[in-house]
Amino acid sequence: MRLEGDRMKLYNTLTKKVEDFSTNEKGIVAMYTCGPTVYHFAHIGNLRTYIFEDILQKSLEYLGYEVKRVMNITDVGHMTSDGDTGEDKMQKGAEREHKTVYEIADFYTKAFMNDIDKLNIKLPGIVEKASDHIDTYIEMIQKLLEKDYAYQAGGNIYFDVSKFPNYYELSGKSGEDLLVGVREDVEEDKSKRNPADFGLWFTLSKFENQVMQWDSPWGRGYPGWHIECSGISYKYLGEYLDIHCGGVDNIFPHHTNEIAQSESFLGHKWCNYWCHGEHLNDNTGKMSKSKGEFLTLSLLESKGYEPLVYRLFCLNSHYRSQLVFSYEAIDATKNAYQKLLGRTAFIRDNRFGEKELDKIEKYEMEFKRALENDLNTANALTTLYDVLKSDCTNETKFCLIESFDRVLSLGLLKEEKLEYELEQYIETQIQKRNEAKKQKQYELADKIRSELLEKGIELKDGREGTTYTIKK
Amino acid sequence: MRLEGDRMKLYNTLTKKVEDFSTNEKGIVAMYTCGPTVYHFAHIGNLRTYIFEDILQKSLEYLGYEVKRVMNITDVGHMTSDGDTGEDKMQKGAEREHKTVYEIADFYTKAFMNDIDKLNIKLPGIVEKASDHIDTYIEMIQKLLEKDYAYQAGGNIYFDVSKFPNYYELSGKSGEDLLVGVREDVEEDKSKRNPADFGLWFTLSKFENQVMQWDSPWGRGYPGWHIECSGISYKYLGEYLDIHCGGVDNIFPHHTNEIAQSESFLGHKWCNYWCHGEHLNDNTGKMSKSKGEFLTLSLLESKGYEPLVYRLFCLNSHYRSQLVFSYEAIDATKNAYQKLLGRTAFIRDNRFGEKELDKIEKYEMEFKRALENDLNTANALTTLYDVLKSDCTNETKFCLIESFDRVLSLGLLKEEKLEYELEQYIETQIQKRNEAKKQKQYELADKIRSELLEKGIELKDGREGTTYTIKK
Numbered sequence: 001m002r003l004e005g006d007r008m009k010l011y012n013t014l015t016k017k018v019e020d021f022s023t024n025e026k027g028i029v030a031m032y033t034c035g036p037t038v039y040h041f042a043h044i045g046n047l048r049t050y051i052f053e054d055i056l057q058k059s060l061e062y063l064g065y066e067v068k069r070v071m072n073i074t075d076v077g078h079m080t081s082d083g084d085t086g087e088d089k090m091q092k093g094a095e096r097e098h099k100t101v102y103e104i105a106d107f108y109t110k111a112f113m114n115d116i117d118k119l120n121i122k123l124p125g126i127v128e129k130a131s132d133h134i135d136t137y138i139e140m141i142q143k144l145l146e147k148d149y150a151y152q153a154g155g156n157i158y159f160d161v162s163k164f165p166n167y168y169e170l171s172g173k174s175g176e177d178l179l180v181g182v183r184e185d186v187e188e189d190k191s192k193r194n195p196a197d198f199g200l201w202f203t204l205s206k207f208e209n210q211v212m213q214w215d216s217p218w219g220r221g222y223p224g225w226h227i228e229c230s231g232i233s234y235k236y237l238g239e240y241l242d243i244h245c246g247g248v249d250n251i252f253p254h255h256t257n258e259i260a261q262s263e264s265f266l267g268h269k270w271c272n273y274w275c276h277g278e279h280l281n282d283n284t285g286k287m288s289k290s291k292g293e294f295l296t297l298s299l300l301e302s303k304g305y306e307p308l309v310y311r312l313f314c315l316n317s318h319y320r321s322q323l324v325f326s327y328e329a330i331d332a333t334k335n336a337y338q339k340l341l342g343r344t345a346f347i348r349d350n351r352f353g354e355k356e357l358d359k360i361e362k363y364e365m366e367f368k369r370a371l372e373n374d375l376n377t378a379n380a381l382t383t384l385y386d387v388l389k390s391d392c393t394n395e396t397k398f399c400l401i402e403s404f405d406r407v408l409s410l411g412l413l414k415e416e417k418l419e420y421e422l423e424q425y426i427e428t429q430i431q432k433r434n435e436a437k438k439q440k441q442y443e444l445a446d447k448i449r450s451e452l453l454e455k456g457i458e459l460k461d462g463r464e465g466t467t468y469t470i471k472k
Numbered sequence: 473m474r475l476e477g478d479r480m481k482l483y484n485t486l487t488k489k490v491e492d493f494s495t496n497e498k499g500i501v502a503m504y505t506c507g508p509t510v511y512h513f514a515h516i517g518n519l520r521t522y523i524f525e526d527i528l529q530k531s532l533e534y535l536g537y538e539v540k541r542v543m544n545i546t547d548v549g550h551m552t553s554d555g556d557t558g559e560d561k562m563q564k565g566a567e568r569e570h571k572t573v574y575e576i577a578d579f580y581t582k583a584f585m586n587d588i589d590k591l592n593i594k595l596p597g598i599v600e601k602a603s604d605h606i607d608t609y610i611e612m613i614q615k616l617l618e619k620d621y622a623y624q625a626g627g628n629i630y631f632d633v634s635k636f637p638n639y640y641e642l643s644g645k646s647g648e649d650l651l652v653g654v655r656e657d658v659e660e661d662k663s664k665r666n667p668a669d670f671g672l673w674f675t676l677s678k679f680e681n682q683v684m685q686w687d688s689p690w691g692r693g694y695p696g697w698h699i700e701c702s703g704i705s706y707k708y709l710g711e712y713l714d715i716h717c718g719g720v721d722n723i724f725p726h727h728t729n730e731i732a733q734s735e736s737f738l739g740h741k742w743c744n745y746w747c748h749g750e751h752l753n754d755n756t757g758k759m760s761k762s763k764g765e766f767l768t769l770s771l772l773e774s775k776g777y778e779p780l781v782y783r784l785f786c787l788n789s790h791y792r793s794q795l796v797f798s799y800e801a802i803d804a805t806k807n808a809y810q811k812l813l814g815r816t817a818f819i820r821d822n823r824f825g826e827k828e829l830d831k832i833e834k835y836e837m838e839f840k841r842a843l844e845n846d847l848n849t850a851n852a853l854t855t856l857y858d859v860l861k862s863d864c865t866n867e868t869k870f871c872l873i874e875s876f877d878r879v880l881s882l883g884l885l886k887e888e889k890l891e892y893e894l895e896q897y898i899e900t901q902i903q904k905r906n907e908a909k910k911q912k913q914y915e916l917a918d919k920i921r922s923e924l925l926e927k928g929i930e931l932k933d934g935r936e937g938t939t940y941t942i943k944k
Contacts, residue, residue, distance in 0.1 A: 007844045018846050052847075058879040059843040120881035308883050315849040315880060337882070340860075341893035344873055344884050346927050347866045349894075349942065371531040372479045374490050375524070377787040388812075394819045395867055401816055407530040408787060409592035410809070411780050412816050421813035422821075455818050470821065 001026035003064050010243075011320060013251060013274040014170055021273065023242045029060050029067045030237040032271075033124065034229055034246040034254070037074040038108035039093030042115055043294040044310060044325070045280035045287035049247040051311055052277035052319040054121040056245065069124040070236045073112075075105035076131045076212045077202075077225040080290070083253055084189055084199045084224070091209055101211050105129075115297045118307035126236050130228040134214045137223040137231045140265050141200045141216075149264040150200055154191030157201040157218055162194055164260040170274060171252040198257050199224040226257035234262065241271035248276045277319045283326065295325070309334045356396045363387050363400050371407065380408065422470075426457055430466050433459075473498035475536050482715075483792060485723060485746040486642055493745065495714045501532050501539045502709040504743075505596065506701055506718040506726070509546040510580035511565030514587055515766040516782060516797070517752035517759035521719040523783055524749035524791040526593040528717065541596035542708045545584075547577035548603045548684045549674075550697040552762070555725055556661055556671045563681055573683050577601075587769045590779035598708050602700040606686045609695040609703045612737050613672045613688075621736040622672055626663030629673040629690055634666055636732040642746060643724040670729050671696040698729035706734065713743035720748045749791045755798065767797070781806045828868045835859050835872055843879065852880065894942075898929055902938050905931075 001023055008021035023029050033053045036042055057067045080086035093104045109129075116123065141157055144150040149163050161167045168174060189199075202210075203221035213220050223231075233241060246255060255274060262270045279286045287294060297307055313333040317323045352360065363383055370379035387400045405412045429448055436445040449459055458469050473495055480493035495501050505525045508514055529539045552558035565576045581601075588595065613629055616622040621635050633639045640646060661671075674682075675693035685692050695703075705713060718727060727746060734742045751758045759766060769779055785805040789795045824832065835855060842851035859872045877884045901920055908917040921931055930941050 007841075009844060009846050011846050054881070055847055055849060055879065058881065059847060062843065062879050063840065120883060122881075312853075312882055315853060315882075318850060319847055338893055338896065340856075340882070341884065342897040343860050344870075345891070345894040345897075347860075347869045347873065348885070350866045350928055351870050352867075368535065369479075371534065372481060374481050374483050375527055375531060375791055377527060378790060381784075381787060384812075388815050388819075394822045395824075397819045398816075398823050401819065407527065407534050409526065409530065409594075410784055410787075410812070411592055412813065413820070419817070421810055422817040424810065425814040425817075456822055 003027055006063060008060070008063060010273055010275055012272075013255075013276050014272075016172065019273070023065070024240045024272070027065055029065045029069075029242045030240065031057065031060075031067055031069045031243040031245070032229065032233040032237060032241055033069060033071050033244075034250055035071040035073050035127065036108075036112050037078040037089050038105045038112060039078075039089040040108060040289055041111055041294075041296045041298075043287050043289055043296060044300065045295075046247070047115060047119060047297060047310070048280045048314050048319075048323065049245075049277040050116055050121050051119060051314045053245045054116075054119075055315070055319070056243070056275065057122065057124075068126075068237060070126040070128070070233060071124040072229055072232045073105075073109055073127060073129045074225065074228060075101070075109075075129055077223050077228060079225065082225075082249075084202075088210065091211070094211075105131075115307075118297060118301075119311050120308060128232050128236070130223070130232070131212055133228070133231050133235060134216075134223065136235050137201070137227045138216050140227060140231055140234070140261070141223075143265055144200065144261060147264060149261070151193065152218060153193070154189075155203045155219065156191060156199055156221075158192055158197045159200055159257065159261055159264075160193060161196045161198070161260060164264055166263075167196070167256065167260055170256050170259055173252065198226060198253065200227050200261065226254055227261060229254070230258050230262040230265070234265075239266050239268070239270070243273045243275055244271045245275045245277070248278055251276060278322050281322055281324050283324070287325070300330075305330055305334055309337045312337050312340075351399075352396065356393055359390070359392050360396055360400060363390075363392075364403060367404055367407075377408075380404070384408070426452065426468055430459065430468070434466070475499055478535060480532070480535060482745055482747055484744075485748050486744075488644065491745070495537070496712045496744070499537055501537045501714045502712065503529065503532075503539055503541045503715040503717070504701065504705040504709060504713055505541060505543050505716075506722055507543040507545045507599065508580075508584050509550040509561050510577045510584060511550075511561040512580060512761055513583055513766075513768045513770075515759050515761055515768060516772060517767075518719070519587060519591060519769060519782070520752045520786050520791075520795065521717075521749040522588055522593050523591060523786045525717045526588075526591075527787070527791070528715070528747065529594065529596075540598075540709060542598040542600070542705060543596040544701055544704045545577075545581055545599060545601045546697065546700060547573070547581075547601055549695050549700060554697075554721075556674075556696065560682065563683075566683075577603075587779075590769060590773075591783050592780065600704050600708070602695070602704070603684055605700070605703050605707060606688075606695065608707050609673070609699045610688050612699060612703055612706065612733070613695075615737055616672065616733060619736060621733070623665065624690060625665070626661075627675045627691065628663060628671055628693075630664055630669045631672055631729065631733055631736075632665060633668045633670070633732060636736055638735075639668070639728065639732055642728050642731055645724065670698060670725060672699050672733065698726055699733060701726070702730050702734040702737070706737075711738050711740070711742070715745045715747055716743045717747045717749070720750055723748060750794050753794055753796050755796070759797070772802075777802055777806055781809045784809050784812075824868065824871075828865055831862070831864050832868055832872060835862075835864075836875060839876055839879075849880075852876070856880070898924070898940055902931065902940070906938070 002020070003026070006021070009018050010021050011018045033050075036046065057069055060067050075090060078089045080089055080092065090101045090104060093108070094101045097104065099107075113123070141150060144159065145152070145157065148160075150157055150159050201216055201218055201221055201223055203216075203219040210222055213222050233244075244255065244258070251274075259270065281287065282295070297310065300310060301307065309330065310333075313330055314323065316333065363386070366383045366386070367380055370376045370383060373379070384401070384404050387397055387404075390397070392400070401412055429452055433445045433448040436442070436448065452459060452468070456470060460467050460469070474492070475498070478493070481490050482493050483490045505522075508518065529541055532539050547562060550561045552561055552564065562573045562576060565580070566573045569576065571579075585595070613622060616631065617624070617629065620632075622629055622631050624630075673688055673690055673693055673695055675688075675691040682694055685694050705716075716727065716730075723746075731742065753759065754767070769782065772782060773779065781802065782805075785797075785802055786795065788805065835858070838855045838858075839852055842848045842855060845851070856873070856876050859869055859876075862869070864872070873884055901924055905917045905920040908914070908920065924931060924940070928942060932939050932941070
């Protein structure tokens, strides 16, 4: 369904086209975004993806949608190859720092939260650790086995990609193309029927070092990386997703495998829009953690670039363009950001005429005095009511309400609340007026009408009853 | 240290007086607030305390302080008596619902977070689970044993209150007074030297059912409730606290015991201001969970009272007054709240003249079109720059910057940022002007001066160099 007046268009990796956006449920977007694997700090290229997803969420909200967004924190099952080979990323992090995987997960989850907070990224409504939902993965894998999409071999459970005809749709590549990408330095898993098959549950391979392990119908073990996102998405957003996001490096194998297992499990199409953010490059190519030293937000900060300068740097480019990081480029952005703030400061400081400024100062002082007096909130509220009754301009009143509500936090400026209350009020006034007319109290009826008109609300009496228009 | 122009006054339970407020570190408040024991839903009386603490934090921030606030989540060690007797609250919750204590903790933590979010309570910067800091408690208890403030008896470790002369200072009661409060239905702990002593670490008593348990130098066991807050506060806020908050029921024994153990451990005074919120009563007396049925925020909501109505209800009274809940009273608040919102809606809708409104609409449309076009953030930024260059009034510009920054999230309206950039800008202009004067480019120097004046900044040349004043 589309919102009235909605013209949102999004590039969909699935169809390789910019498409009109519509949702399964009117006005509500079910959005899943892949979260970090918490084995190390995020580099600023990783963070670019989260900035893109944040802008997507906030743009949708700005356009009137309610966004239900879910993100996972991967603390188990992610191999260095993104497939089933290589080392376990969490395990590798733990060895590197001589800590337990739990300590590693905890530390880097906090570091990640800290980064996104500094970038003014809104935390998704639901953030879930992969290791907290083992039951859900087991339930899904069982059904995939029953439906014959999965098989047991060498002690592990694999998804059989030959059973899922659209396996290569998202990546747009053929099976041979993808095999070229398989690393030669890792041993191939001989248990698989087809090299493209991927693991859903592991009990044997690389198991001896795996600290996180759970019981399952197939023996003690741990889940594959891909099933985590399918599972958490299913648990919190149900059978139909509107948008699934990630970085372009997630297209294959991660999102490709998610589609295969989720749609096989559900028996129908799962997600309508797949949106991917492009890489950040430096002069040596794609930013990556495997290269050793990498650029974190803290490192940027220590060099005098505050996080929001990096946010602006990202917003200056389109999320689907590769972006090249250089200190010259970020210097220019820093400059632009400072100018922007300076300009905003002037504008803010010159909003009001002197007379109104005096009033603002007076009421703000009253409000402060109330709070300073051992938190006299009742008096602080009285100041608010005094403002509403005062001869201040509406602009001044609005500014003071805003200022006071930073402390009172009564949600006085929440759009939906105001709209709703306004409607309620007008409806009540119309009813009162109708009642007055019925009782032949025409003077009262006229008074109600003109009071509303003064407030910018015009009533019209028609055959269907009284309607109104609001002049904004 | 006090802030310039600061007149904050707070009632201090420790001195039983309203006192001038000052902090250990200038401009920074180290604030610890006791969090919930997550064994059941919070009742609205519990929530009153969190509203009070939220207003305290936000008032301090409004007055210019930075508040470092820490809160614990108690998931282990809290007995039904608040002392060392009775049942373990978490255990009791788990038995009641046939779940594990971990499931109980997880579920009721989320429920709590949900409640405070609905009440527009800002989550403290640091929120820590009691069970995550066992090492810290052990470190403190070891030192208390070394310093002879604690003793081992019957397998447990107790704090010896006879060693701490000011033990009754906070509560202002004598030892005999307090003994009257001890419940008769629970068996006294015979291991204690003095009935007022309290447990720091338990290994034996009521141990068989205790699921959460850890190794310690005194055997496997679990920490006492009081040491949790002392430990978490010490770990995150260091040796000196400015404010410690809670409900009045925390004064004894919880905060009394915290002071005893923290000051004995630290060897100096710990916290300067102790602030306590009063109870919420209903017509049967103090609201409490032990009475069986109790009033939650969700229950209030289901009866048609939205959470912020309850917030307003609390703010109408002083936090140190007992407040009586009744449906008549909350109905009146609901009414007042609706009027407040309606009034605000009118003010908001009548802020701008028609000409400016047209401009706002035009630029907002441009901004939306950019975002709708597959998130063209570069164009969205161009719209922002266009606004800044336009002939809109400052008020209109400010309103648009505000609106756009909801999506861009560049922190454009953050007070400190703006102040800082403004200063930087003026300083740079002054330097440029001085340079121009040195080079005898008087025309340029005058131009810089008059440009600043146009922006409301007046330069004054004096013996000490150039100073400026900003007309707001």
